[in-house]
Amino acid sequence: MNTLLLAMGDSPGIYLGWGVFTIQLGNLIIILTMLALFGLALVLPFPGSGGRK
Template structure:
């Protein structure tokens, strides 16, 4: 017999079980999302540090 309805806890367990999660205190993040955030931060820092092309010769 198949259950017609699932409880909220069953759905959350199903969602939480699909992937690798990291947690620090009350903060939980999926590994894929963590990779995307780290890449975005690295690109942002590189954009701040790297000079614009041709920027030194202009007045």
């Protein structure tokens, strides 16, 4: 188990590339999560605010 964790820690990760553009999968997931949270924060109703002006 520890060997597996050490191997994962030293691996360079998964990289995705389109032409000259390259991004690590982990970074892409974080950016997409942030964009999704931003979009949802704008459209989802806030609990307890129903009926208030």
